[in-house]
Amino acid sequence: MTMQLWLRPAHHYTRLxxxxxxxxxxxxxxxxxxxxxxxxxxxxxxxxxxxxxxxxVPGAGGGGPARLSGAVLDALIRCERHTxxxxxxxxxxxxxxxxxxxxxxxxxxxDTEVLGDxxxxxxxxxVHHLPEPAxxxxxxxxxxxxPLLKTLARGVGLFTPRSPLTSLRTRLGLSGRMRHRCxxxx
Amino acid sequence: xxxxxxxxxxxxxxxxxxxxxxxxPPTVLDRATAALRGTATARWTSTGAEAASWSPTPLPExxxxxxxxxxxxxxxxxxxxxxxxDPYLHAGISGAAPVYVDTAGETTGGAPGTYLxxxxxxxxxxxxxxxxxxxxxxxxxxxxxxxxxGRTPFAGIRRLPPYARLTATAGGACEITTTGWxxxxxxxxxxxxxxxxxxxxxxxxxxxxxxxxxAPLLSGGWDSRxxxxxxARTEGTGLTAWTTSSDTGTVLEELVSAKVAGTxxxxxxxxxxxxxxxxxxxxxxxxxxxxxxxxxxxxVPLATALAGNGATVLDGLGGGVFVGGAFPDxxxxxxxxxxxxxxxxxxxxxxxxxxxxxxAGQVAERTRASFDTVAEPLAxxxxxxxxxxxxxxxxxxxxxxxxxxxxxxxxxxxxxxxDSVVRAALAIPHAEHAEGALYAPxxxxxxxxxxxxxxAAEIPQARRHxxxxxxxxxxxxxxxxxxxxxxxxxxxxxxxxxxxxxxWRRMLGRTNQQHLIRSxxxxxxxxxxxxxxxxxxxxxxxxxxxx
Numbered sequence: 001m002t003m004q005l006w007l008r009p010a011h012h013y014t015r016l017x018x019x020x021x022x023x024x025x026x027x028x029x030x031x032x033x034x035x036x037x038x039x040x041x042x043x044x045x046x047x048x049x050x051x052x053x054x055x056x057v058p059g060a061g062g063g064g065p066a067r068l069s070g071a072v073l074d075a076l077i078r079c080e081r082h083t084x085x086x087x088x089x090x091x092x093x094x095x096x097x098x099x100x101x102x103x104x105x106x107x108x109x110x111d112t113e114v115l116g117d118x119x120x121x122x123x124x125x126x127v128h129h130l131p132e133p134a135x136x137x138x139x140x141x142x143x144x145x146x147p148l149l150k151t152l153a154r155g156v157g158l159f160t161p162r163s164p165l166t167s168l169r170t171r172l173g174l175s176g177r178m179r180h181r182c183x184x185x186x
Numbered sequence: 187x188x189x190x191x192x193x194x195x196x197x198x199x200x201x202x203x204x205x206x207x208x209x210x211p212p213t214v215l216d217r218a219t220a221a222l223r224g225t226a227t228a229r230w231t232s233t234g235a236e237a238a239s240w241s242p243t244p245l246p247e248x249x250x251x252x253x254x255x256x257x258x259x260x261x262x263x264x265x266x267x268x269x270x271x272d273p274y275l276h277a278g279i280s281g282a283a284p285v286y287v288d289t290a291g292e293t294t295g296g297a298p299g300t301y302l303x304x305x306x307x308x309x310x311x312x313x314x315x316x317x318x319x320x321x322x323x324x325x326x327x328x329x330x331x332x333x334x335x336g337r338t339p340f341a342g343i344r345r346l347p348p349y350a351r352l353t354a355t356a357g358g359a360c361e362i363t364t365t366g367w368x369x370x371x372x373x374x375x376x377x378x379x380x381x382x383x384x385x386x387x388x389x390x391x392x393x394x395x396x397x398x399x400x401a402p403l404l405s406g407g408w409d410s411r412x413x414x415x416x417x418a419r420t421e422g423t424g425l426t427a428w429t430t431s432s433d434t435g436t437v438l439e440e441l442v443s444a445k446v447a448g449t450x451x452x453x454x455x456x457x458x459x460x461x462x463x464x465x466x467x468x469x470x471x472x473x474x475x476x477x478x479x480x481x482x483x484x485x486v487p488l489a490t491a492l493a494g495n496g497a498t499v500l501d502g503l504g505g506g507v508f509v510g511g512a513f514p515d516x517x518x519x520x521x522x523x524x525x526x527x528x529x530x531x532x533x534x535x536x537x538x539x540x541x542x543x544x545x546a547g548q549v550a551e552r553t554r555a556s557f558d559t560v561a562e563p564l565a566x567x568x569x570x571x572x573x574x575x576x577x578x579x580x581x582x583x584x585x586x587x588x589x590x591x592x593x594x595x596x597x598x599x600x601x602x603x604x605d606s607v608v609r610a611a612l613a614i615p616h617a618e619h620a621e622g623a624l625y626a627p628x629x630x631x632x633x634x635x636x637x638x639x640x641x642a643a644e645i646p647q648a649r650r651h652x653x654x655x656x657x658x659x660x661x662x663x664x665x666x667x668x669x670x671x672x673x674x675x676x677x678x679x680x681x682x683x684x685x686x687x688x689x690w691r692r693m694l695g696r697t698n699q700q701h702l703i704r705s706x707x708x709x710x711x712x713x714x715x716x717x718x719x720x721x722x723x724x725x726x727x728x729x730x731x732x733x
C-alpha cells in the first residue's frame with residue numbers, strides 16, 4: 001500500500017516516462033523518452049514535477065557517465081530531490097566501480113556474470129535481469145517491451161505486483177471497477 | 187596508536203602481557219613507579235621529571251615540558267615520573283581519544299598498581315581477578331549509544347574523563363581527579379567574534395598540515411565541508427576527500443559532497459558499502475570500538491579503504507555540539523533534566539518493540555541514574571545542553587568512530603576539538619549557535635561558494651527511497667541470528683525472536699528499533715568474543731523487575 005502512495009502520474013507500465021543520462025545501449029534504450037543531459041533534456045519540467053518517472057544511467061563502459069560532476073551531478077541531485085529511481089544499466093564489471101554507480105538506486109542488465117557481481121555488491125533486491133523484448137513490432141510500440149518495463153518498474157518499486165487474491169478477483173470480475181460496471185458495487 | 191603501561195608499584199609481567207596483546211610496541215618508560223610501552227609516543231624531560239606523551243594525532247617534535255600544556259595544546263596524554271613526588275597520568279583536554287584504566291586494582295607484593303591501556307581488551311585479558319559485565323554500561327549502550335561515566339562493558343575497567351589526572355600516591359593508592367576541566371569555565375561575551383573560531387581552526391589545520399598529509403572525510407554536512415576547505419587551502423593539489431554512504435536511504439550526502447569537492451577542485455573518492463560484507467563490517471566495527479557502541483557501522487568500508495595509507499584522517503567530531511548548536515533544549519514544560527534525558531535517550535521510545543518489559547524497565551532506570559549524575563551539575567550552565575550532549579553521547583559513543591575505528595589504521599585529527607577552537611566557540615553567546623547559524627558565516631571568507639551551497643539535510647526530498655543495507659534481508663538474517671543466541675535471546679520482547687524476516691526488516695527500517703537491535707547484536711558479539719573470560723553468563727540482573 002505504501003508503495004502505491006507515491007505512484008507518479010503514470011498508472012500503467014506503458015505510460016512510464018523514462019529518462020536517461022546519455023544514450024543507453026541495448027533494447028532498453030529504445031524506451032527512453034528524454035535524455036536529461038541533452039540540450040533540451042529538462043525542457044517542459046515543472047519545479048514540482050521532474051518530468052520522468054525513472055532514469056536509466058548507462059554504465060561507463062557503454063558510454064555513460066563515470067564521474068559525478070557538471071550536468072550529470074545536477075541531474076542526479078534533481079532525481080534524488082524528487083525521489084526518481086535511478087537504474088544503472090551495466091554491461092561490464094567495471095561499470096559497477098564508478099562513483100555514479102555508487103549513487104544509483106538499482107542495477108539492471110542482461111549479462112549474467114555482471115549481474116552476479118552486482119548482486120554480491122548491491123544485494124539481490126537491487127539488481128534486475130532485463131528480459132528481451134517480446135515478439136516483433138515497431139520499437140516505439142511499448143507493449144512489445146512490457147516484460148522489460150515491468151521488470152524495471154517493479155524492480156525499483158514504482159509498481160507493486162498484484163497479490164494472488166487481487167489477481168483472482170480481477171479474473172473473476174470481482175474488482176471494484178468491474179463490480180461498479182455490473183451495478184453490484186456496495 | 188597502541189599504548190599500555192602502569193602507574194604505582196605495579197607488576198611488570200602484566201604490562202608485558204598487555205604489550206604482547208598489542209603487538210609488542212616499544213618500551214618508552216621503565217621506572218620503578220611507572221612503565222609505558224607504545225607507538226606514536228614522544229618522550230620529553232623537564233627539570234626533575236621524565237615523561238612521555240601520546241596521541242592518535244601526529245605530535246610535533248618539540249613539546250612543551252608541562253603535561254597540562256600538552257593536554258591543552260595537543261589534546262595528548264602524558265605520563266610524568268618526577269624524581270621526587272608522585273607519578274601521574276594526565277589526560278587530554280577533550281577526552282575524545284580513550285585511555286582505559288583498571289580501577290579494580292591488583293595486589294602485587296603488597297603494593298597496588300593501576301594499569302592503563304589505549305584498549306579495553308588487554309586490560310580485561312590480563313586481569314587476574316574475577317571479570318564480570320557492567321550491566322549498567324550495557325543498559326546505557328542500549329538507551330543512549332554508549333556507556334556513561336567512563337564505564338566499559340567490563341566492570342572496573344574505566345575510560346578516563348577529559349583532563350583527568352591519575353596519581354599514584356606514596357602510600358600505593360591511585361587517585362583520579364577530574365576537577366579543573368577548563369571548557370565549562372569559559373564565559374561567553376557579546377564581544378566574542380566568529381573570526382576567532384575561524385582563525386583557531388585555520389591555525390589548527392595549518393599546524394597539522396606541516397607534519398601530516400590529510401585524508402578529509404567529506405559528508406553532506408557543514409563540519410566536514412569546513413575541514414575539507416581548510417585542508418584544501420593547506421595542502422593544495424593532490425588532496426582527496428573521502429565519502430561513503432551513511433545508509434539512511436538517500437544519496438544526497440554523496441551528491442552534495444561531490445559538489446563540494448568539485449567546487450574546491452580536489453579529488454573525491456566514494457567508497458560504497460558491499461551488501462555481502464555486512465556481517466564482516468558489523469564484526470569489524472564492534473571489534474574496533476571494543477563493543478561500546480554501534481553508531482557508525484556504515485563507516486567501516488571507508489575506514490578499511492583508508493587503513494594504512496599513512497594519511498591523517500580529518501574528522502568533524504565536536505563541530506555539531508560546539509559550533510553547530512546541536513541538541514538544543516526542547517521547549518516543553520518538563521524539568522530541564524527530563525527534557526535532556528528524553529532527547530539523549532530517545533531510543534527508549536522503541537523498547538516495547540524489541541526488549542522484554544522487565545529489561546526495558548532496567549535499561550531506563552540504570553541509564554537515568556547515571557545520566558543524572560553527569561547532567562545535574564550542568565543543569566543551569568549556559569551551555570548545559572551542549573556539555574550534556576558531549577558527555578553523554580559524543581564521548582561515550584560517537585568519539586569511538588574516529589578514535590577506535592579510524593585510528594585503527596590511520597592517524598586521526600579532530601580540529602573542532604582543538605582547545606582554542608572550543609574556547610572561541612563557547613565564548614560566542616549560546617543563542618547565536620542555534621540551528622547551525624554560525625556555519626555559513628564561518629565558511630564564507632574561506633570558500634564563499636560553499637557557504638551558499640545547501641547541505642544534504644537542507645535539500646528538500648520527497649522521500650528517502652534507496653534501499654538500506656542495514657534493513658536488507660541479509661542484514662536482518664544476521665541480526666536475527668545474533669540476537670536469538672543465548673544469553674541475548676532472553677532480553678528480547680516476547681515473540682520477537684520468532685518473528686519473520688519481514689518483521690525484522692520493518693524494525694530495522696525504524697531509527698530507534700534499529701538502534702536497539704544493533705546494540706543487542708554488539709552485546710552478542712561481545713559475549714562471543716569474551717566467552718573464554720566470562721564463562722557461562724546470564725543477564726539475569728537485567729531481567730529482574732524494577733521495584
